[in-house]
Amino acid sequence: MSAGSLAWWNGRLLPLAEIRLSPIDPGFLFGDGLFETLRVDGARARDAAAHLDRLYAGLRRLGIALPEDRCALGRALTDVAQAAPDPVARLRITVSRGTSEATRLIAAFPYEPPGEELYRQGVSAVFHPDLRIDSRGPLAGLKSLSYQANRLALREAEARGAYEALLVNEHGRLAEGSRSNVALVLAEGIFTPPESEGCLPGTVRRRLLERGAIQERPLTREDLAAAEGALLMNSLIGVLPVARIDGREIPVGGSWRSLCSPPGR
Amino acid sequence: MSAGSLAWWNGRLLPLAEIRLSPIDPGFLFGDGLFETLRVDGARARDAAAHLDRLYAGLRRLGIALPEDRCALGRALTDVAQAAPDPVARLRITVSRGTSEATRLIAAFPYEPPGEELYRQGVSAVFHPDLRIDSRGPLAGLKSLSYQANRLALREAEARGAYEALLVNEHGRLAEGSRSNVALVLAEGIFTPPESEGCLPGTVRRRLLERGAIQERPLTREDLAAAEGALLMNSLIGVLPVARIDGREIPVGGSWRSLCSPPGR
Numbered sequence: 001m002s003a004g005s006l007a008w009w010n011g012r013l014l015p016l017a018e019i020r021l022s023p024i025d026p027g028f029l030f031g032d033g034l035f036e037t038l039r040v041d042g043a044r045a046r047d048a049a050a051h052l053d054r055l056y057a058g059l060r061r062l063g064i065a066l067p068e069d070r071c072a073l074g075r076a077l078t079d080v081a082q083a084a085p086d087p088v089a090r091l092r093i094t095v096s097r098g099t100s101e102a103t104r105l106i107a108a109f110p111y112e113p114p115g116e117e118l119y120r121q122g123v124s125a126v127f128h129p130d131l132r133i134d135s136r137g138p139l140a141g142l143k144s145l146s147y148q149a150n151r152l153a154l155r156e157a158e159a160r161g162a163y164e165a166l167l168v169n170e171h172g173r174l175a176e177g178s179r180s181n182v183a184l185v186l187a188e189g190i191f192t193p194p195e196s197e198g199c200l201p202g203t204v205r206r207r208l209l210e211r212g213a214i215q216e217r218p219l220t221r222e223d224l225a226a227a228e229g230a231l232l233m234n235s236l237i238g239v240l241p242v243a244r245i246d247g248r249e250i251p252v253g254g255s256w257r258s259l260c261s262p263p264g265r
Numbered sequence: 266m267s268a269g270s271l272a273w274w275n276g277r278l279l280p281l282a283e284i285r286l287s288p289i290d291p292g293f294l295f296g297d298g299l300f301e302t303l304r305v306d307g308a309r310a311r312d313a314a315a316h317l318d319r320l321y322a323g324l325r326r327l328g329i330a331l332p333e334d335r336c337a338l339g340r341a342l343t344d345v346a347q348a349a350p351d352p353v354a355r356l357r358i359t360v361s362r363g364t365s366e367a368t369r370l371i372a373a374f375p376y377e378p379p380g381e382e383l384y385r386q387g388v389s390a391v392f393h394p395d396l397r398i399d400s401r402g403p404l405a406g407l408k409s410l411s412y413q414a415n416r417l418a419l420r421e422a423e424a425r426g427a428y429e430a431l432l433v434n435e436h437g438r439l440a441e442g443s444r445s446n447v448a449l450v451l452a453e454g455i456f457t458p459p460e461s462e463g464c465l466p467g468t469v470r471r472r473l474l475e476r477g478a479i480q481e482r483p484l485t486r487e488d489l490a491a492a493e494g495a496l497l498m499n500s501l502i503g504v505l506p507v508a509r510i511d512g513r514e515i516p517v518g519g520s521w522r523s524l525c526s527p528p529g530r
Contacts, residue, residue: 009288020285021293023274023370028286029359030412031296062417094294105288130403132435138395138417146411147295152327152403170397170435 006083007107008076011068013083016107025103027096031146033103034058038077039236039263040089040108045081046263047235048074050203055093058142064095064102076106084108090236096145114237119260122243122252123163123232125177128153133167133175135198143200154178164232166245169198174219177232181205183214185229185256191217192233204233204263213259229256238263271348272372273341276333278348281372290368292361296411298368299323303342304501304528305354305373310346311528312500313339315468320358323407329360329367341371349373355501361410379502384525387508387517388428388497390442393418398432398440400463408465419443429497431510434463439484442497446470448479450494450521456482457498469498469528478524494521503528 007016026032036051045051052070059066066073073093081091090111096103114123131153134140157165157178166182169175176182176199183192183205192209193199194216208214214231224230230242230250241252241260272281291297301316310316317335324331331338338358346356355376361368379388396418399405422430422443431447434440441447441464448457448470457474458464459481473479479496489495495507495515506517506525 007288016288019288021288021290023272023281023284023286023359023372025286025293026416028290028293028361029300029357029410030416031410032413032416035294092294094288096293107288130401132399132402134397134399134435136395137397138414144411144413145294145296146409146413148297148409148411149403151291151295151297170399 033096122241124244133198298361387506389509398463
């Protein structure tokens with residue numbers, strides 16, 4: 001990232017390069033906190049309200065209180081997005097339990113969005129055989145700083161030349177990607193697993209559900225084999241089609257292709 | 266902790282209070298790293314070799330390389346233990362994947378050991394209903410910085426007045442405590458779950474296995490109901506008897522009582 005990026009750190013705006021964290025912060029010692037990833041487009045943080053909704057819901061579950069109110073956090077998002085060095089950037093909110101009070105960081109980082117051709121041709125994904133989302137676990141649905149398993153799954157997928165790792169839950173049903181939500185195009189419609197399957201309640205997923213473009217339904221491996229299309233969703237990529245899963249070709253045509261675009265199109 | 270504690274930080278000894286971490290360290294952003302907890306007794310780090318064994322095995326699994334060799338890390342442990350402000354202390358090794366190279370911290374913290382009476386009377390434990398150890402998961406057996414679920418389980422146990430949360434694996438069998446290994450005294454012997462059940466390979470557990478004082482066997486909830494005793498083991502407490510599980514009294518008598526003591530007795 002640019003050393004000159006302006007970040008928001010525990011209530012103050014300052015250059016990211018000047019920020020230093022205590023090595024006994026519970027975020028570092030135990031991964032005890034949450035994060036959010038937003039896309040900055042043209043100096044504006046997209047879907048800020050939806051991300052703050054999810055962040056606050058998670059913090060309530062964890063019993064972590066913030067000294068600022070939501071308006072102050074929203075202003076901090078605006079300030080950091082406006083100072084982002086590039087028109088398109090990745091913005092991250094990080095909150096840890098901290099020691100005397102919660103540790104809060106909002107910072108923007110360079111982000112290279114997927115090329116237009118990926119929205120047409122699709123990306124490849126692989127099933128991760130070992131990481132199973134526990135839909136009833138204490139971290140289900142939280143974007144926890146304890147994210148190592150997701151990172152390892154993504155590293156393994158990338159080492160196999162894939163863009164994303166697909167994860168199942170304890171029942172063996174499709175839950176989500178390591179950094180995205182997933183939907184399958186089936187004969188009866190376009191379906192994404194409900195939150196009760198253990199997925200993160202993503203903001204793009206939420207918007208598509210609200211628009212009625214996709215619906216919730218548990219998805220089995222058989223559904224996957226029958227899928228006429230597959231989609232990845234997150235706040236950075238918007239909606240990307242999947243063209244291959246474990247080497248098997250998936251169609252990327254059909255009327256649902258209109259869903260595939262960067263955020264906000 | 267004492268602000269004057271001497272710590273080892275990426276190859277240098279300096280006061281812990283002077284150490285500052287980058288807020289984009291993958292240990293903070295993603296919990297991508299490992300840790301070890303050792304007990305310092307009389308300025309000496311106990312079982313350093315066993316802890317380094319486990320640390321290096323974990324780092325190999327994660328593909329994290331350290332710039333120092335094992336001897337240098339051992340000397341750092343010695344230096345930090347000798348500088349610990351109290352005769353008994355908790356020493357923590359923290360390694361994250363870092364950015365250009367791994368981030369390494371060894372620091373000593375104040376530690377109040379359990380009183381003598383707890384080794385006689387035992388402590389209470391509660392089953393944690395939600396957190397299930399995935400024995401086949403990518404983090405099984407690793408002391409990962411992604412430790413939030415364990416911390417939450419411990420917090421809930423402590424809120425219920427208990428000393429430890431007991432965790433089951435995906436099969437519903439006893440795996441470990443949130444910060445300890447577990448053994449049950451049964452008619453046929455004293456048993457602790459094998460590593461294939463998803464438990465952390467603890468150093469005290471390892472020593473008792475090597476001595477033949479305990480043996481490995483999967484443990485069911487029925488075993489627990491039949492147990493004539495229960496033990497918690499970790500490098501800080503040594504071996505503590507459990508006197509109550511979810512309010513039910515467990516005997517703390519019997520010949521196995523001789524196992525219950527602080528480390529190294």
